[in-house]
Amino acid sequence: MANDANPAYFPYANNMIEEENQSDQKPLLKTIHRVDHGETMVQRIFEMIGHSKFFSDFTREEIERLAVFMQIYRAEVGQTIIQEGDVDDNLLLIVEGRVEITKTDSHGDRRPMTVVGPGATLGEMSMIDGEPRFATCIAVEETTFAVLSRDSMVRIIIEEPALGSKILIKLVTLLSQRLRATSSNLLQYLEN
């Protein structure tokens, strides 16, 4: 399927197309315990992500179709889920647990930015623009999360365009809201 993916969708994604061996059955994350194996787990993924705010506008049938493209992982307390500066292209959706987001400041110190919980998405910027990870995400509780790779996202857009558009609109809405909040914060600092 990956061979059908049109690199024009993601201009930076040429390297992805060459990774022919990467299938949904291959773990996306090497160092973190994968919970699901095989298609029998689709129902379980559906049950987990179906309650997430991210998918509140999605029908049950859409979530089931999407679940086929996702994998579920569980991280232990203290485990790094995303490492700042790394190049990887997975979108993560937290199902259970809590994750602290930190970023290295100009003095090399790691600064806590926020803690997020179930329903939060992580890594959508890198999935979309292919740039290195902006921040580090560490599980501060045992955390279960669903993973959608950029490869799967391209396949959804090509094979299920209506579902693909819906996810893209959700992502662009999410980024837009974050940009408003961050810009407002920045403006407050500029005023002082």
Place this chain on the structure above:
Amino acid sequence: MANDANPAYFPYANNMIEEENQSDQKPLLKTIHRVDHGETMVQRIFEMIGHSKFFSDFTREEIERLAVFMQIYRAEVGQTIIQEGDVDDNLLLIVEGRVEITKTDSHGDRRPMTVVGPGATLGEMSMIDGEPRFATCIAVEETTFAVLSRDSMVRIIIEEPALGSKILIKLVTLLSQRLRATSSNLLQYLEN
């Protein structure tokens, strides 16, 4: 066509569906001079937006199809193109000229944020999330810009899903890059 639009694509867009009279032939902006009238102008729109960085990944044929959904306007020096707090849902692409972006601070003073020129997009946040305009945009030179309404965006997604996905990916990439830049700026202020 607008009647075919599925409101599920944009959860906030129910009011849009009721505006049955709004067609591409009706001006999107009331106070600004519209340059194009009718389909004979599609080629001119194509020529203008075809050179924009925003569409650098688009084929000629894709830009021509998109041009059908856009309108071209020209603003005089000093004319307000977007008013902070207004609720409207157009995406603007600057073709020629320069636009100053200002935002009202907590003391009610208008603060200049930046000046943008040809190739820049304005208003993509409101087009996507339906929230009021975040900032005011004023032409500081005579400015020509192309306008894509949310209504047209929904139509493109439904009638031309591949083209729709490509625009959405472009938007999400743009927002992602801006969010990275704004977050980095904010972090620098937080450090001091």
